[in-house]
């Protein structure tokens with residue numbers, strides 16, 4: 001008796017082991033991606049092979065084996081660990097008689113579901129259409145086959161081709177249209193970013209693998225140092241919780257201010273089209289003074305994740321920005337925390353207050369390294385200067401003398417140069 005109502009799509013995950021070092025890890029991640037897309041993984045199949053079969057991705061023997069698995073395990077969808085060529089996709093679907101989804105299409109489905117803001121939605125739609133464009137042939141051919149099967153005679157071939165051309169044109173037009181819409185949003189984001197840059201406030205950007213704890217860290221710091229009206233961002237134990245960039249201004253107790261941004265996380269083999277589309281979302285990180293790479297150190301594969309992160313950053317053209325490494329979730333390991341290693345690596349738990357203290361002090365050291373301590377004697381008639389110092393610098397001591405206010409303070413090199421005439425050397 002069938003009591004188990006199946007609500008989830010049953011999928012088989014599959015991949016080619018071409019001796020790449022990260023094969024096991026990428027397969028495990030593929031299963032997590034499927035789960036993130038509400039699918040039930042019923043099994044895993046892999047084949048050790050030098051290079052993919054150009055026609056069917058797997059070798060022919062493996063295709064036979066897969067066919068049996070698909071039938072016996074009631075598999076709805078086969079997921080492959082690599083992006084397939086349009087013909088591999090078509091051939092495999094025909095051979096196996098089930099839906100075939102490659103890693104790229106799977107990631108695109110997850111992004112499409114998670115996208116909330118107008119910008120993220122447009123970015124995902126563009127990437128999806130670009131993925132579909134070269135694969136259109138598949139559905140057009142199927143339609144052609146169906147038409148032929150239906151036996152409606154001599155115009156079939158011509159009409160099929162015309163349909164394909166029409167589909168292509170329609171998709172290309174949609175892509176252009178969406179790009180146009182997106183560029184309008186990007187322009188207004190760009191204006192905001194330029195304004196922030198002009199304000200001269202240093203910026204730090206959280207980057208790293210998906211689910212590492214970037215948003216949790218952002219929220220921890222916003223609760224401490226953000227303005228009362230600042231909203232926290234969405235944090236959750238799932239892949240790709242964040243798809244947008246949020247920026248918050250943080251105000252440290254010693255009057256130092258900086259901007260912190262939280263953005264989309266990475267995963268291995270992130271589809272090229274998607275990375276392209278998300279470039280504007282990642283622009284915030286590209287213009288940062290400091291990158292804070294967050295790493296889930298409790299994950300046995302954290303080193304591979306770090307490699308993926310630096311590869312992806314390079315792909316977007318983000319290089320040569322100073323970076324600190326935050327090994328997070330130490331509470332899930334035997335490691336001691338919070339601990340500082342060298343001057344750019346810390347081990348912390350985003351859920352612990354002392355850890356956030358340590359992180360703040362490291363950020364402060366990097367962002368405000370050109371700060372100097374000075375004594376300034378400001379005549380009473382220049383009261384506005386004292387007000388400026390009160391608001392923008394860290395005043396360590398105030399003395400009132402007959403000739404004016406003597407301040408011992410910590411200020412940026414830039415402010416020092418501007419107000420040097422008051423300096424007491």
Ligand SMILES: Nc1nc2c(ncn2[C@@H]2O[C@H](COP(=O)(O)OP(=O)(O)OP(=O)(O)O)[C@@H](O)[C@H]2O)c(=O)[nH]1
Nearest residue numbers: 211212213214215216236237240241242265329350
């Ligand atoms: N135990 C533990 N859990 C943590 C820690 N930091 C974050 N988490 C949890 O890890 C999960 C993911 O955290 P997020 O902050 O959403 O991760 P993210 O890096 O923003 O992920 P994406 O937005 O998907 O890129 C959440 O369930 C957090 O509560 C930590 O230090 N210790």
Ligand SMILES: [Mg+2]
Nearest residue numbers: 214215241242
């Ligand atoms: Mg996040």
